[in-house]
Amino acid sequence: MLYAKLFRELEQARWSMHTDIPWESFDASLLTEEQAQTIKMNAITEWSALPATEMFLRDNQHDSDFSAFMSIWFYEEQKHSLVLMEYLRRFRPDLLPTEEELHAVRFPFDPAPPLETLMLHFCGELRLTRWYKCASQWHTEPVIKQIYETISTDEARHGGAYLKYMKRAIDKTGDEARRAFAKIGVLMTSVSRAGKPLHPTNLHVNKALFPNDTVQSRLPDPGWLEEWLTKQIHFDKVWEKRVIKMILHNLSQLFGKTFTTALELNAYRKSLAVSTAAAV
Template structure:
């Protein structure tokens, strides 16, 4: 089981909201209304770990190890929402999310293949790590800068944990499941590493998850300002091609190690995916 080891490693580096955030460094002159509003949107978006956890537990009912790890992931993701809300409660209470605004992002996701969802969230954690690092550079108020850097580190650790479960699928659960995993990981990897070609932000909270509610079936569509994410990325924190390239590089690098192949470009990964579809034996 991976859960006991992952719990211990994450417990060892867990930060304290009361003592590890430099609340006393707050400088009101360095926080604009525009910046503060984006904190609210991210606080609500992070709250979506609640329906995501419900999805993971439902779709991984046969995997108690991974389901147990969700207790750690869920706690830390909800803590991200909480620390952003605490920042607003202390310094911009007029922008603190209401319970109704938070509850709107809790809706049911359609069932999906567990391996594809695992890969999607692995990529999502990498992307979120880079988004938050970029956001910390954009903000000018020291406390929110520290918060974004802190939660960015958590997202990187979460990606590492998901990667452990991806490796488990390739090495310990039989040839058939390993082949299914390679197909799932390469398919989603091509999608998530090609975000520069898509007009929408490629993150789990911005993807459609409920056919009956379409097109209002993304987390972002449930926010008070449904179009805020693209504006935040393109016009505020300016998550440009250079940043996007860093995300793609991390995805490709990790998949190269995981599947014992060399994926320097998305095209390399796509060729690998097509070889799997043809039934060729690829990788270890």
């Protein structure tokens, strides 16, 4: 089982909200109203780890190892929401999310294929790692800069954990897993086609609730994410290329191939489909 090893690794890397965040360094003159509002939106977005965990547990009842790992992932993701809310509680209590605002992002996700969902969240962790690093550079107040650096490192570790489960899936199911991972990999590295950076929180996940079935659509400001990325932290093409490069690098290692573009990955995906059809 991977769970026991991952528990030890993540336990050793775990940080304390009370001793590892330099609360005493807060400088009110360096926190703008615009920046403070974005902290609230991210605190609510991180709270959506709750319905995501419910989805993972429902769709992975066959996999006790991965389901047990969710105990770690859920704890650390909710801690991200909590540390952002603690920042607001201390320094901008007027912006602290209400229980109703938090509960709004807890809604049921439709069942989805577990392998595709695993790959989607792996890519989401890589993207969040870069989003938070970029946000840390945009902020000017030292405490929130440190918070974003800290949770960015967590997201990178979570991506590494998901990758271990992806390797295990290939060992168990071979091309079935490769097809699922390549399919989502093409989607997540073809940003120009999608028209926006894709992340689990801005994808539609419940047909019955459409169009209000993305996490972002249920925030107090549904258009916040795009504004935050493009006009505030300026997550530009240079940053996005880093995300795509990291996804392709990891898939190259996972598949024993070399992918430098989404087109190369898509060609590999098609070759898997052809080989499967021929085998049938």
